[in-house]
Amino acid sequence: MRRVHVLAVAAATCVAFAAAGATAQSVRGVSKTEIVIGMHTDLSGPAASYGVNSSNAMRMRIDEVNAHGGVHGRKIRLIVEDNQYQVPRAVQAANKLLHRDKIFLMAGALGTPMNNAVLPEQLKEHVPNMFPLTSARQMYQPLNPLKFAALSSxxxxxxxxxxxxxxxxxxxxxxxxxxxxxxxxxxxxxxxxxxxxxxxxxxxxxxxxxxxxxxxxxxxxxxxxxxxxxxxxxxxxxxxxxxxxxxxxxxxxxxxxxxxxxxxxxxxxxxxxxxxxxxxxxGTVLPYRDTASPEVVAWMDRYKEKFGSEPNIGAVYGYSLMDLVIAGLDRAGKDLNVDKFIKAMESIKGYRDMFGGPVTSFGPNKHQGSNESFxxxxxxxxxxxxxxxxxxxx
CATH class of the missing domain: 3.40.50.2300 (Response regulator)
Known part of the structure; x- marks a missing residue:
C-alpha cells in the first residue's frame, strides 16, 4: 500500500510539473528565446509610403534592442504581412498572423477599415492591438484591455x-x-x-x-x-x-x-x-533634417544608411510605437503574458518620444496615450x- 501511495504522489507531481510547463508554453508568441509580433500594413498599395516606412522603422528599433540581447533575454521577431490597403487582404493577413504564426501582439496595423475588420477575431484570440496606424476613435473606444492608441484621434x-x-x-x-x-x-x-x-x-x-x-x-x-x-x-x-x-x-x-x-x-x-x-x-511632429535635434539627425542618418531613403512621418510613427511596445515588454518582466503586459503598459506615465511629440500616459481606464494635437x-x-x-x- 505504501508503494502505491508513493507512486500516486510521484504521478501527481509529474502531472503538476507538466501542467506548469503547459501553462508556460501556452503564452502564444512567447518562448524562452523570442517574442513574436505581427503587423498587417500596406507594402504595395496606395498607402505604401506609410506601411513601408513604418515597418522599416519598427524593424530598426527591434534590431537595436536585439543587438543588446533583446528584452529579458528574448529576441523580438516581427512578421509583416502586406494588406495592400484592402480589407479582404487585411483579414487574410491577420488570420495568418493569428492562427499560423501565433503572434503575441499586433503592432502598427495600418488603416481604419482594416483594423475594424480584423479586431473582432483578434480580440477573441486575446491578442493586444498596439498603436495601429489610424487615429480613429474605435482604436481605443470602447475601453478594452487589449486596445491601445498612442496619439490624439x-x-x-x-x-x-x-x-x-x-x-x-x-x-x-x-x-x-x-x-x-x-x-x-x-x-x-x-x-x-x-x-x-x-x-x-x-x-x-x-x-x-x-x-x-x-x-x-x-x-x-x-x-x-x-x-x-x-x-x-x-x-x-x-x-x-x-x-x-x-x-x-x-x-x-x-x-x-x-x-x-x-x-x-x-x-x-x-x-x-x-x-x-x-x-x-x-498628433506628433515630422522632423526636418536642418531643424531637428542632433539625436534625431543621428536617427535619420541611421535610417537612411539602413534602408536607402530618408524617413517620413510613417517612420516616425513606427519607431515611436515600437519604442513604447518595448517599454511595456520590459516592464512586464521575464514571466511574460498578456495580462502582465497590459498592466505594464497601463503603468507608463510621462513618456515622450525624441521627435517632440506629446507627453503620453496610460492607465487602467485610459488606453489613449494623449489627446493633444499640434x-x-x-x-x-x-x-x-x-x-x-x-x-x-x-
Missing part, C-alpha cells in the same frame, strides 16, 4: 483645430468637406460637435468618394455658402486636389484645416506649391508648427 485633432482657428483667426462660417467613409464621418462628427459647443452653425457640408479626382462641384457648393474655414476629412490626394481647385477658381479667402491623415510631406511639397497655406492638425501650416513646401500642443477643452 482625428476627432480630437479636428475639434482642437477648429477651436484654435475660431479663437485666433476669427473664423465665423465653418463648413466641412469629407470622404463618404467611416474615416470621413469622424471628421464630420468633430466639426458638428465643435461648432455646437461654440454655439456656431455648421454652415454647409459636401462629401467625396476616396477615388474622386474632380472637386469642382463640392468647391462650388461650399463657396456659395460663403465658408471661411473648411474642415477637411481628407487623406493625401484628396487633401491636395480640393485645396488646389479652390485656389485655381480664385477662392483664396477660405482656409482648409486637415488632420493627421493629411499630415504627409507629399501634401506639403505638392508640385507647384499648390498647397501653400494649407493648415493641418497632427497645428501646422504649409510654408515653402514644408509643415511649420503654428501652435501646440492644444486640445479642444483648452
Amino acid at each position: 482625428y476627432y480630437d485633432q479636428m475639434r482642437a483645430g477648429l477651436a484654435w482657428m475660431v479663437a485666433n483667426k476669427g473664423k465665423k462660417r465653418i463648413c466641412a468637406l469629407y470622404q463618404d467613409t467611416d474615416f470621413g464621418k469622424e471628421i464630420f462628427e468633430a466639426a458638428r460637435d465643435q461648432t455646437k459647443a461654440m454655439n456656431m452653425p455648421l454652415v454647409e457640408v459636401a462629401t467625396n468618394k476616396p477615388a474622386d479626382t474632380d472637386f469642382t462641384a463640392q468647391i462650388t457648393k461650399l463657396r456659395a455658402a460663403n465658408c471661411d474655414l473648411i474642415a477637411s476629412g481628407s487623406i493625401v490626394r484628396d487633401a491636395i486636389v480640393p485645396y488646389a481647385t479652390a485656389r485655381k477658381m480664385g477662392w483664396t479667402e477660405v482656409d482648409f484645416l486637415g488632420q493627421a491623415a493629411s499630415y504627409d510631406q507629399i501634401v506639403a511639397s505638392a508640385p507647384g506649391g499648390v498647397t501653400e497655406g494649407f493648415y493641418t492638425m497632427a 497645428l501646422f501650416q504649409v510654408h515653402n513646401g514644408r509643415f511649420v508648427m503654428i501652435a501646440g500642443p492644444v486640445n479642444y477643452s483648452s
Whole structure:
C-alpha cells in the first residue's frame, strides 16, 4: 500500500510539473528565446509610403534592442504581412498572423477599415492591438484591455483645430468637406460637435468618394455658402486636389484645416506649391533634417544608411510605437503574458518620444496615450508648427 501511495504522489507531481510547463508554453508568441509580433500594413498599395516606412522603422528599433540581447533575454521577431490597403487582404493577413504564426501582439496595423475588420477575431484570440496606424476613435473606444492608441484621434485633432482657428483667426462660417467613409464621418462628427459647443452653425457640408479626382462641384457648393474655414476629412490626394481647385477658381479667402491623415510631406511639397497655406492638425511632429535635434539627425542618418531613403512621418510613427511596445515588454518582466503586459503598459506615465511629440500616459481606464494635437501650416513646401500642443477643452 505504501508503494502505491508513493507512486500516486510521484504521478501527481509529474502531472503538476507538466501542467506548469503547459501553462508556460501556452503564452502564444512567447518562448524562452523570442517574442513574436505581427503587423498587417500596406507594402504595395496606395498607402505604401506609410506601411513601408513604418515597418522599416519598427524593424530598426527591434534590431537595436536585439543587438543588446533583446528584452529579458528574448529576441523580438516581427512578421509583416502586406494588406495592400484592402480589407479582404487585411483579414487574410491577420488570420495568418493569428492562427499560423501565433503572434503575441499586433503592432502598427495600418488603416481604419482594416483594423475594424480584423479586431473582432483578434480580440477573441486575446491578442493586444498596439498603436495601429489610424487615429480613429474605435482604436481605443470602447475601453478594452487589449486596445491601445498612442496619439490624439482625428476627432480630437479636428475639434482642437477648429477651436484654435475660431479663437485666433476669427473664423465665423465653418463648413466641412469629407470622404463618404467611416474615416470621413469622424471628421464630420468633430466639426458638428465643435461648432455646437461654440454655439456656431455648421454652415454647409459636401462629401467625396476616396477615388474622386474632380472637386469642382463640392468647391462650388461650399463657396456659395460663403465658408471661411473648411474642415477637411481628407487623406493625401484628396487633401491636395480640393485645396488646389479652390485656389485655381480664385477662392483664396477660405482656409482648409486637415488632420493627421493629411499630415504627409507629399501634401506639403505638392508640385507647384499648390498647397501653400494649407493648415493641418497632427498628433506628433515630422522632423526636418536642418531643424531637428542632433539625436534625431543621428536617427535619420541611421535610417537612411539602413534602408536607402530618408524617413517620413510613417517612420516616425513606427519607431515611436515600437519604442513604447518595448517599454511595456520590459516592464512586464521575464514571466511574460498578456495580462502582465497590459498592466505594464497601463503603468507608463510621462513618456515622450525624441521627435517632440506629446507627453503620453496610460492607465487602467485610459488606453489613449494623449489627446493633444499640434497645428501646422504649409510654408515653402514644408509643415511649420503654428501652435501646440492644444486640445479642444483648452
